[in-house]
Structure formats: C-alpha cells, structure tokens
Amino acid sequence: MTKLDFYQLENGLTLVGERMEYVQSASFHLLTPGGAAWLPNGCCGAAAVLADWLFRGAGSRNSRQLIDALDSLGIHHNTTVNADHLTLNAAMEAGNLAAAINLFADILLTPRLEPDQFELSRKLAIQELQGLDDDPRGKVMLMLYEQYYPDPYGRPGLGKEAELEALTAAQGAQIAAQLADPSRMIFSIAGRYDFDAVCRLVETRFGACGKRATTALEPTPKPRSYVHHPNEGAQVHIGLMTEIPPISAGAYYQTMAAVSVLSGSMSSRLFTEVREKRGLCYAVGAKYHTLKDYAGVSCYAGTTPDKAQQTLDVTWEQFQRLKDGVTEDELQRAKVGLKSSLIMQSESSVARSAGIAGDFFLLGRVRPLEEIRDAIEGLTTGSVGNFLQRHPFETFTAVTIGPKEIRV
C-alpha cells in the first residue's frame, strides 16, 4: 500500500507526503499562490520575474552565496509558473533534506529582493519571452491556452512584454510578500524522509506566517475562435483545444481513457490516421489539461504549409469520432498504458511529489496509487462511451503560426 502522510499547521499550511521504500532521494514541491491568474492586472509576467529574483539572495546569503549553498548540497531545483501557482521544486539526496527545506524557507520568507537585481530578473524575463518567437511550437500552445481559457486563467506565465517593461521592483516585492500565504500554500514531499521531523521543521519556519487578503477571481469566458499569426517558418504550427470537464467533475478516468485512445501512444487514433496512414506530420499529439474549474483537451500538430488544411481536418475528425465510443481493444491498451505510467511514476520521487501536490490542490485530497489503479481497471467501454456521448467534441479554439492560414 502507498504510505501517505498528511499534516496541517495551525495557520492552515498543508503538508502531504508519500514515503517510498526503494529510493535514496527526497523531493519536495512548494506550491505558492503566485500563479499567472492571481497576479494583479497589469503585472502579467511578474511570477516569471519572481522565479528568478527570489533566488538572487535570501536570509544571510547574497545571490552567489545562495546558489553556492544550493549547489554544494547537490540540490536540483526548478521554479515553474502555471495559472494557479508559482511552484518551487527541490530534489536531493535524502540526507540533505533539512538543509534544503531551510534554504527554500529563506527564499520564500526572507528573500533579499534588491532593486538592482530586480532589473536583471526583469531583463531575463523579457528575453525569455522574446525567445518564444524563435520557438513557434512552444508559442502556439501558450497562445492557445490564452485564447481558450476564461480570462485570467489563460494568462501566460512568461508574461506580456509591455507589462514586463512597466513592472516595478515595488510591485514585484508586493507580490512576493503574498506568496507565503499558509492558507493557499501546499508543501508536498516524496521519497525517503522522516515525516515528524519534516513537520517540525516546516512548523518552525512557516508556523508564524499569516493569511493574506485574497480577492476571488471573476473569470470572463472566451468565445471559441481561430487566430492565425503569420511567420516565415518552414511549418504551420497548429494548436487546437476543445472542452472537457475538469478533474473535479468526477470523470477523470473516463477522460484519461478517451484521450489515451485519441493520442496515448503509437497505436492511438491521431498517430495512426495523421502520421502513419497519411504521412502528414512528424509531431502530432493531444493531452488532457486540467485546472481546478476548467479543462480542455489540447492538441498540437506541426506540418508543412501544403498539408496544413488536411492535417487539421483529419485531426478534428478523430476528435469528433470519439462520440461513437471506443473499442474493447482500444480501451484495454489505454488501461495498460495508464497503469504502466502510474507505476513508473511511483518509482521517481520528483514525479510523486508533483503528483500528490497536484492531487491535493485539484481534489482536496491525495489519491493513493491503489485507488487510481482500481479506478483504471474499473473502466468499461460502456462507461467511457457514455461519458463521450454526454461530452461530444463539437467546437474548438484554434491558433496557428506559420506561412499559411487554414480554414476552420
């Protein structure tokens, strides 16, 4: 059985953990309420700036001393921004766990946030954003999410150039001060650890944090639409996204099975029809993308201009065909694939600490691996078919980047 741990500090900060017997590492994710949707209007991209600025000195350490401290412990770390969170992740040899938690507590609670360093972080964020123009494949998906999700949930984590240009150190510092809100933070840990010791340490470092004021979001729906951005590249990069219920709606496993039949592997419908039978693309694939209250199935296909229209047509046809259900054989393959991913994920501390943090945020609890396995095994062509009949894919939002526009 999965060994799950749970503890809540008095101030509301939640710790969730999953102990893993056969690893020597530990990994933690610290989810903070600095996601792109929650930033003040006019500050799009501030979280990307903070992701860098927070690491430019904290507590008694300046920028160089902080990076040296992380490096000397061999801590692998990265910071990501999605719609809801600015997330700090660290993975390390289990013996260095306490030192790592202390360093990350410094980063979040006592960052130096020096104005001259802010300028450098802001410059880097602008450069990264400009770099997206040289990565049409990455750019088309970010534009797609923005076009698809109700505002502000689609706001790009990388930001918008004009807002980044106008962002001040004072605004950045104000946003940074909101991050350590215990009522909206989640600390997840997986691998080899002593949960009591972790709880004591987190309590010592974060126990005094108080709740910050929050304004609820009022999302503005976006109409389904198509936008084309001309460029002189070799391919047309096609992104499309269509509606499906979010994970909290209770149909997660039916959705995963359907998306798996559509695009889970090389025998999936998209790969077979678009690439194998017609040679239209090298890269084509769809995935389930879920936030707490909104979700979609997003799809990417990249192809040369003359094949772009046919690629879209064949791709969308596969989405629409799903309303007729899935075959027994397809479902069996989807189930084995999903279970196999699940078990392989259970071997990696980084994958598990990300997984349990996501579960807790989206569902309010962590699903034991056994529960997920049983739910996958319980799927039938009837349950998946019923779900797809109730949620047929009828409209979509599309974005293309490339030398040729298509008809949608």
Added chain:
Amino acid sequence: MEFKHRQLDNGLTIVGEINGDAQSAAVGFFVRTGSRDETPQISGVSHFLEHMLFKGTETLSPLEVNEAFDRLGAKFNAFTSEENTVYYAAVLPEYLEAVADLWAQLMRPTLRQDDFDMEKQVILEEIAMYLDMPDFLVFDRGRELFFEGHPCGNSVLGTVDSITGLTAEQMRAYFNKRYAPNNMTLACCGNFDFDRLCQLVQRQCGAWTRQETSRLTPPCCGAIQKVYEQKTGLNRRHLAMYSDSVSMQDDRWYAAKLLSVILGDHSGSRYFWSLVDPAIADTAFMELAAMDATGAFCSYVCCDPENAAQVEDILNTLFATVASNGIEPAELEAARNKVLSSVALKSEQPMGRLINLGFNWVYRQEYFAVEQDIARLRAVTLEDVHSVLKAFNPADYTLYSLGPSR
C-alpha cells in the same frame, strides 16, 4: 543490483543489471551505427531506418507493431545519433520478455516499399520541424563546421535532397551491413530474469549471421572557425560553440564531465555568473559530447542580437582566465555534488539506468554499477580537471552564430 553478461555465438552481446526490488524493467537494442557511418549519397539513412524498424516484419504490419507495444503498456521509443541507433522500452516486469521479444523481431524488418514511401514524408516533415528550431540548427551546423570533413560532422537527419533521393534498396544494403549481431548490444535493467531473457534472445536472434562491420575513426582535432549567418524571422541570436574534448573511451571522462559543469552548468557555473546572472544572455550552457575515439565540449548561448559581440568577448576572457588561473576547489566540489545527485535521481528508475548500462558496454565493454560511477566521480582531483583543461583548451573553439536578418 547484480550484473550479468553473455555473448551469443554470432557476437550479439546481452548485458543486464538486475534489481529485484524495481517496479519496472527497461530493455534496449543498441546498434553501433549512425550518421558517421554514412556516405554523402545516403545521408540520413540511419535515422530513416530507425523509423522504418517500426514498420514491421513479414508477419507484423505497422499498425500491429504499434498495437503490440501498447498492449504491453510499453513506454518505448528510439533515437539516432552520429554513432548509435538505440531502441528502448520500459514496461512492468511481467511484460519485459514480451517487449524484448517484440524488439528482437523488429530488428529484422521487411522494409516494404510503400511503408518506405510513406515514412519518407514523415522524415521530410521532421526536417521541416527542425528548420523552425534555431537552437537545434546551430548545434547541427556548428558540429559540421567543427568536424570539418570528419564523419562526426555528418548530419543525423540528412537533407531534403538526400532523403528525397534515397531508395529502399540503398537502405536495405545499409541495413545488411550495419545491423549485424556483432554490431549490436542488448541491454536490460530492473526486475527481470536474465537467463530467461538470454534464452529468448538466443531463440529470436541466434540465427542472425555475423558480418564484417567497421567504422572509420580518423583522428580529429576539430577546426577552429567562426561563421555568422542570418535567418529571416528570427528574434534572438543563437550561438553554438564546439571545442576538442575526451572520447568515450578516455579515462579522463569524469574529469571532463566535471569541467563542463564547472564552466557551463545551467546554474552556478562560470557561464551562469558571467552571462545569465547579469542578463547578458538568457540561456548559456556547456555539455560534454564524448564520442567514439573523439569528443567535443559543446556550448549554446541565446542572447539579444546586440549582445552577441559582448557574449563572445566575455567567453574569450572567461576561457583565458580559467586557462591561467585554473579553477577553485569549491567549484569542483559543487560540480561534483550536482553530478552525484543527478546520478542518484536518474538511477531510481530502470529506464534511467538503461542508457548508461548500454553505452558503457558499447564503448568500453565495461560495467559500472552506480556505486562505481559515484566512486569515480568522487576520485576526480583538481589536478585531473586542470590536466583536462590543459589538454583540451575550450578557448580553441568553432563558433556558429545564427541571428535575425537586419
């Protein structure tokens, strides 16, 4: 962990690292062939052939191949480099033999003409995809410039012309020459039964015939040249730099690896503090690309076009300073700790171990357990790193720089 190895009479080698506690197992065929083994007429054939192996055998159609992998819940793929073509899959332990059996069948493909024609379209799409990825393009072109005339400079993808002109007959001839059992290694990691795997491989592959295979390994010190080009539609300047380094067979590999981390890790390195921290470039890293009997340090920098000259000046100063003052003990320790924890994290999954296990055998006919890898990393001294620095001065580099047209 237990290591076992066996060789069939026809030369096919099987290496296994058994871990009875693992939740999964991973298996891969490592074929010692890649773009460096191609002539200009068949440029790109190794990579195209890798795609064609998924197209099946006399008894398996392409769709049946894909379905067979998916029925096993396999996480599978393949890749082609300058000198290796690797086919791998990770599965739950109960499916390991079935997936190994499937790969063994696929290693004797039919190479049907109609599949060849269809897949050619996919390869041409892949070439077009990379044309829209300047970070990939600069590495490809930089390598070609650095290895000037040496087979390691050959393009893995080939060109639109070479792929368009390639025939199925040429591919079959190449296959017959290169996919000989004595030019292949089967590696397996995780929770599996080695003897049963060997029986299966003997049954499936025992009749394959040994061939005379060879590879040209002319000496290469690398050219030192700088080429600047422009491309319409780009926003940033992308720089790739190549300089001479150790080969895969060289015992100085560990010291060279640590030197590349000290100089060019994504964070906390010399590149980081002189280029990324001051926001002169948004990305800068160096990697060690050790190969068969040769090798290179390769670096990538992405910056504002107007910062490109400054980036070069900074790097030239950085290399000169390192050459004259050496590196600090603390830098070596930090790099060592970072690499050690990468090794530990990657080794948690059999799939993470597989490539290491396979390549150690392909290049050195040696097995290194994780503990031995760790011990060798721990044994590297400052003198070792300085001696690599002296033998392979990164200041002597080839640069390929691609930026927006004015």
